[in-house]
Amino acid sequence: MIPRLTARSRAAGPSPAGFDRRLIPPMILGSVLNPVNSSMIAVTLVPIGVAFGAPPAETVWLVSALYVATAVGQPVIGRLVDMYGPRRLYLAGTALVGFAGLLGALAPSLGALIAARVLLGLGTSAAYPAAMRLTRAEAERTGQDSPAGVLTALAVANQTVAVVGPALGGLLIQLGGWRAVFTVNVPLSAACLVLGALRLPRSVTRRRRLDVPGMALFAVLLIALMLFLMEPRTGRWYLPVLSAAAAAGFALRExxxxxxxxDLRLLGGNGPLLATYARQLLGYTTAYAFMYGYTQWLEQGRGLGASTAGLALLPLSAAALTASALTGRREAVRAKLVTGSVLQLAGCAVLLVIGDRSPFWLLLAVGVLLGVPQGLIGLATQTALYRQAEPERIASAAGLLRTFMYLGALGASAATAAFYPHRADTAGLHDLALFMLAGSALLLATTLPDRSLGRPATRDTRKA
Known part of the structure; x- marks a missing residue:
């Protein structure tokens, strides 16, 4: 049973004919908490290492901890959103963000700081599933299932914040040191709490039993897998074994x-949704492999300074944002996936001919070529999921979509480390490009024959 919005919460709302635009500010502000914390941390690793006398091998856990917590937290909290409604989880999650920001600002050790990042990952996991649940609820309320504009606003806001995050982090460090990067979560949390309390509708829910053992087994499965992907080597053989054992127990339980x-029976019978998860994994593995691998090559293989390398990546972000903004109003899921995978193939082909003497304009051009697919594929998979997921489980399905994105990021990180064993040279870049080429070809191969993507299946929005 989908949580129903109460009449009292809608009494002062707009006409049932249109989407309640009062919901958009809290939805967007809450959903950007994760990308802003993911991106700002990049510029704090060095000063934090100096402050605590920690090497890069230890400070990197500030990045990994949030990735792991978010990958586990998004589908788990998404399920809670489906069961108890978006308002409660949104408010609880954004309150946790404020607490985690305060803990980070006062952290006396690197361990406490990593704990704050775990709490940030969990707290920021609530808003995106809540936003997807609210979007579905508005479609049910109005009878007009046309959320393209809202989904585009969420995607563009997240991409924009991810781009400006490092610059914002640098500004905060100049103003108040690295602790300000954590402190900024306190006013952001407060703003979300005020907007959420004033604008998010209350839900009527039926009391149901929470599948805590299933959630715990899922967490063990995913954490063991992600820890192995962070540093895959034979000495850590026990991690994939533990993950496989947890997966077996999880399947039996569910x-x-x-x-x-x-619901594995329901998920197993939903081939289009499984394909969307696979495309999310493939698309983001290529995207993150380029972001990680190309950036390292620009500095070590091409010999550019850090600031110049950052400048060379600006076209990547600009192209992704432009693609999302220009195409967001039209769903066109299949067209976006086909175009995105073809452009990824073209970009990977260009990487195969790039060398340490390549002109700077070519370095910029490959960023544009691989930036457009980032905007297209993310929008397409988000829209496809909205159409393919069961309405009763839209929030947990959306959270799982984000999990596959983070798995792609970790897979890309592992591939980058494998192809750059000593330094990011041109030969390693070309090997990485072949890896990306294979992933892009698989993405295209899974999209071209799928005619159902031309008009994704719409679940009955009147269910409930």
Whole structure:
């Protein structure tokens, strides 16, 4: 049963004919908490290492901790959103962000700082599933299932914040040191709490049993897998074994309980949604491999300074934002996926001919070529999921989509480390490009024959 919005919460709302635009500010502000914290940390690793006398091998956990916590937290909290409504989880999650920001600002050690990042990952996991649940609820309320503009606003806001995050982090460090990067979460949390309390509708829910064992097994499965992907080597063989054992236990549990955390029977029968998760993984593995690998090559293989390398990546971000903004109003899922995968293939082909003597304009051009797919593929998979997921589980399905994105990021990181064993040279870049080329070809191969993407299946919005 989908949580219903109460009449009292809608009494002062707009006409049932249109999307309640009062919901958009809290939805967007809450959803950008994750990308802003993911991107700002990049410029703090060095000063934090100096402050605590920690090497890069230890400070990198400030990045990894948030990735792991978010990958686990998004589908788990998404399930809670489906069960108890978006308002409660949104408010609880954004309150946790404020607490985590305060903990980070006062942290006496690197360990406490990593704990703050874990809490930030969990706290920022609530808003995106809540936004997807609210979007679905508005479609049910109005009877007009046309959320393209809202989904585009969410995507563009997240991409924009991810781009400006490092610059914002640098400004905060200049104003108040690296602790200001954590402190900024306190006013952001307060703003979300005020907007959420004033504008998010209350929900009427039926009391149901929470599948805690299923959630715990899922967490073990995913954490063990992600820890292995961060540093894959034979000495860590026990991690994939633990992940496989947890996966087996998780499958047995979910197939037996009446109200599972993830309904594997339902998911297994939803081929289009499974394909969307696979495309999310493939698309973002290529995107992150380029972001990680190309940036390192620009500095080590091409010999550019850090600031110049950052400048060379600006066209990547600009192209992604432009593609999202220009195409967002039209769903066109299949066209976006096909175009995105073809452009990824073209970009990877260009990487194969780039060398340490390549002109600077070519370095910029490959960023544009691989930036457009980032904007197209992210929008396409988000829209496809909205159409393909069961309405009763839209928030947990959306959270799982983000999990596959983070798995792609970790897979890309592992591939980059494998192809750059000593330094980011041109030969390693070309090997990485072949890896990306294979992933892009698989993305295209899974998209071209899928005619259902021309008009994604719309679940009955009147269910509930």
């Amino acid at each position: 197939l037996r309980v009446p109200d599972p955390f993830i």
